[in-house]
Amino acid sequence: MKIVLQHLTKIFPSRNKKSDEEVVAVSDFDFEIPDGKLIGLLGPSGCGKSTTLYMISGLQKPSSGKIFFGDDDVTELSTENRGIGLVFQNYALYPHMTVKQNILFPLQNLKGEDKMTKEQMLQRAYEAAKLVQIEQLLDRKPSELSGGQQQRVAIARALVKMPRVLLLDEPLSNLDARLRLQTREEIRRIQKETGITTVFVTHDQEEAMSISDMIVVMKAGVVQQIGQPQDVYDDPANLFVAKFLGTPPINVFDGHVKGGKLYVGEDAVLEIGGVADQEVAVGIRPEGFVLDDNGPLVCKPVNVEVMGRDVSVVSTHPASVNPLVRSIINADNRFDLGNESVRYTIKPHKIFIFSKDNEERLRFEVK
Amino acid sequence: MKKLVSILLVLVLALALTPAMAEGPAYDGSEVTITFYNTMGTNLTPVLEKYIASFQELYPNIKVNYTSVGSYDDVRDQIATEITVNGQPNIAYCYPDHVALYNLFKAVRTLDDFIDSTAEVTRADGTTEIMGLTAEQKADFIEGYYNEGLQFGDGKMYTMPFSKSTEVLYYNKTFFDENGLQVPTTWDEMDEVARKIIEIDPDSTPIGYDSESNWFITMTEQLKSDYTVAEDPYFLFNNETNRDFVKRFREWYQDGLLITYKLNGGYTSGRFVADSKKIYMTIGSSAGASHQTPAAKDGVAPFEVGITTIPQADPSNPRVISQGPSVCIFKKANAQEEAASWLFVKYLTTSVEFQAEFSIASGYVPVIKSVIDNPIYAEHLANAGGYGEHTTALSAKICLEQVDAYYTSPAFNGSSTARDQVGELLAKCFSIPDSEDVDAKILEYFEAAVKECVYSR
Amino acid sequence: MVESKQQWKAWLYLSPAIALLLVFTVWPIVNTVRMALLEDYSIAAASGGDRVFSLGIGNFVKVAQYQNFLTCLKNTALLCVATVPISTLLALLVAVALNSIKPLRKTLQTIFFLPYVTNSIAIGMVFAAMFNIVGSVGTRRPNIVTLGIINNVIEFFGGHYVNWINTGSSYWANMIVLIIYIVWNALPFKILILLGGLQSINKQYYEAAKVDSTPRWRVLWRITVPLLSPMIAYVVITGFIGGFKEYTSIVGIFGESLGPAHAPGRLNTMVGFIYEALEQYHQGRASAAALILFAIILVVTLINLQVSKKRVHY
């Protein structure tokens, strides 16, 4: 089932009664989610990603725009009738019901021809439980489960009625790091197994990148970029997207283009074309640095973090927007902290420049 | 033939004259149901039931229901509410103040036309009676009780006395005899005796009085001073005579001779029967004799109870309060209900057997004099004594001895407030400390009480 | 929040309550207003037939002119201000303490339920037994039969007895007893409500507090109270409303004279005034006084609601 969002906009009236200011939570969201894909809605908190999810679920009505499930306009359809599954950030399990009762609950609400017999329901509930591997917990109360287990119950409850669309609201945020890794794989597995079109919301770019077929990066209600995770990472549309994706994050410097040369501070790092002379923001991915004793970029090393396969060199640079510049280099390169300075050349496809005015990407040719 | 004509003539005349004589409707034997609100507990309802049954033998078509409605005040509140939807009972226990309230609704049936009616009604057993009271029946009522029905300012009869009590003086006869003390008949004598008692037993408070209100009102009667009248300006109790007796009794209280219910913080009877901090004389309801009788310890009563009339200001003009329920009949659209109610009221109030039995069961006294000749009641009175259960009969006996002394005070809208106010006033004035200007305070309190009464109207 | 266009659904849910309220609450209120605005209105006179009542504010004037009107107002306010915080605080402490113990917990909970099956007459009687002095005090020749348990305890610890409620007692002694009595009466209900509320607080907050080595009292003030605030707001607001309607407790201790024998009426309240007026069948006057009281309670409740809006965390 593909989901089509047409000019989706959500405006909240101002909370403060005295001012008439309205809050635009989502602005003109236009997107088609292909059938059977896993889509990650990504952005910092308050960017409108949850609102978008809630509009897809029907829990919130768009101020304008339309939502289609397949070819059906569901904009006016209420949540109960949309046939979706939703996993809440805090799971929202019914505390007074056992796991089994929680999973059965959506089935018991089915009406008309969807109505099932008791045996069918139990069968389905058991299948759903098995899918998320909680079949041995069916008679427990939510309070007797660990966070990860609760999360699985929530997924089972969302899946049990075989929804047309599965929506996940920050599904991993309440889990510890290891569980998070494990669970996101699980979500991916389940999604692949069931083939249900799935939208999930997260503020964790790594999470989004690792399992999504496509990601949507949002900021302040406006979609910044849509694409496959690697494409968005390699080709960010603006400084915000560049900064938001990647760990460690991209290094940003003040720079300028002058006479076909890109300067980072006073260091001319690259010869480029297609960009007029101007002040720019320069973003360099950590993996874009190459140790080179004759490299144009000169930093002052502070610390070396060994990460096993890689080594992260932490240094300073006068033009850096952040206090520290972080590069990732192959561990084969021995690096001596005792040096006065460290010099890099930059991989041209790992460097992005952005307009100072609107932070839009400025594309250039490498000369 | 001539005879027949003359009989017819008499009949016609009688019929023609009936309206002029303002006779009440006669009961015609139709089926009616009447209700009777009272406050009887389960100790009394069997007696009532017995006499309802025997009444219904005479009038099988009159069905009598009774409802026991909590306290006297509960009866009043209940009826006052029911009147608003015309749902009042036919007959109810009442105190004069209650009737004054019902009169605001114009809901009470006056009884004069029934009392005077000479219409004959036939009973089920074939005998007849007249609707009204015969001269003998009328004369049989204890006058003071009967006149209570007439005190509503217009000279009309609103209530019939049902069962009565008064205040009597209980005294510790054993103590009085041992110390050669005279039982007081006047307030002056009481003063004297009390001062003697306090010397004999400094731990005691010689006199207890249960009802401040009764005391105040009785004193105005005994002193022939003004209390209230049933017309403007209604509240006359703020006068010098009254202030003076209040001041005098305040001295008693301050000297430790006297305690009242409110000032004592508890029943004075509790101290009358106690072993220490005793009260030797207490004035209370004649119906409460059992409370004034000490429980026997190991089969021996601690002391003998004496009962006598309350002290007087002027022995030649004795005055005691008339208490206890009367009954009133409410107006109803169906005149037959009113007539049947009257018949029932008449039956209960004039039945010697009922009055005797009810009085024995309740500790109240009968409202008709001839009960004394009733063998059962006579036997009851013969049992009168100062110990145990015999005190109840003794107090009844004392009541019956002072039938001429009963007074009643006017009942009108505001009379119940006046009653409450003078009671509070008495306690308030008694407790004025010596450090203050007693006369000025008394005057101030009297004025405030009158103001409160006027406000309540 | 789901934006529902189905207004009618809400009204459907509300309809039974609204229907019953219209008949048994709103209509009597309307009738109250009517009676208050008819000069010298009395149901007795009205149903007697012929009297016609003219419109006017005479009833309100009459209420204000009552010689003890200010006393009534003062007592009402004083009792409210004193009893609500005390009873709420005590109930909170009991509820929290009850929630924090293990042994004896069930037994104590049961004990705190017992007041519900205790007849109200018994409660009144106990107080007389505790504070009441029987006998005469403050006369030239005092003669005390018993000082009451409380005074016995005071004397046991070497103090001087206090004339709490009897002839010659001071206003403040009366007030203290009243406050104790009212607090005592209000406690079981408040404990029940707060105890119920406590059950819905997630234990994790307490665990978190323990990890942070938070002292007990701070846990109470910084965690329990805020999380319990909806229920606290409830008991405070209803407590104020109840406090303004205080009357029966005064009768319970001082009898119908509403004060010690030397100063009857000294402890009268607004509702006491209303009762008296009703008893004298001055329905107009009673209605006017009720509306005045209503206005006062309304203002206080609005203030309460405003405060709780800022302080209550849902």
Added chain:
Amino acid sequence: MSQQTLKVMQSRDLKRTTSKQNIGHTLGTVGIYAFLLFMALVVLFPFYWMVISSLKSLAEYRMSKPTFWPQTLLLSNYRDAFTTANLGRLFLNTAYVGIVSTLLSLFITIITAFAFARLDFKGKDLLFAALLGTMMIPGELFTITNYITVNSFGWTHTFTALIVPFLVSVFYIYLLRQNFLQIPNELYLAAKVDGTSDWKYLWKVMVPLALPTLISITILKMMGAWNSYIWPRLVANDDMHRLVTNGLRNAFKDTSGEVNYPVQMAAVALVSAPLFMVFIFLRKYIMAGVSRSGIKG
């Protein structure tokens, strides 16, 4: 955390802290128990008084110096209470009125509180404020008007008159609304996603979660039926419909018409006993509460 604080925390003598902590904890616990026991005593005293009063003779009850233990235990009061008043009938009437009015009242309270807590409609706040407002007028003022109303419906001397006028309690609606508001919004949203109607959500989720409050309301409402006096006396004081308190007030009088309190207390204790049993049974539901840990955060 600065180096200094770290050092302070590390250098603490844990052993001494442990013993200090134990002492502090024990003292605190003792304090809590002392407080609770004292309050229990205070709260329990009237109940104790009710029981001992029911065992006193009338004379002892009227004594100036109240006794804290009856001089002679008069169990006959209980016999008298049982035989004089028609306790069986009174009890059945009261139980009937209590149960029916509690059930109906709970239903109305639940749906009304739900509307106020969960549904959006125009004028909600205003209506709620108005509802609260009705609590502020002394109910005594309503008595006569309501009596006239009930009478015009022809309800006098019926159980209906005892039940219907008091079905709506703003007091309880307000209480339950507060409770409903505490239930996390997510559960409602989750239920929506699960295809639940508002109605079903109310009964399947909110009501079970508010069970402690609902039981509190049940107790209060039942006790109301046990204690109500003025209204029942007014509208249904006949043998078929009389309730406990009315029956008891009338039944036990001494000769002078005064209430025989000891016997009355015995009767009260008798009729309260089953109620007490029910409460003991319900207690665990109130105390059990429903853990909210299905919700994180």
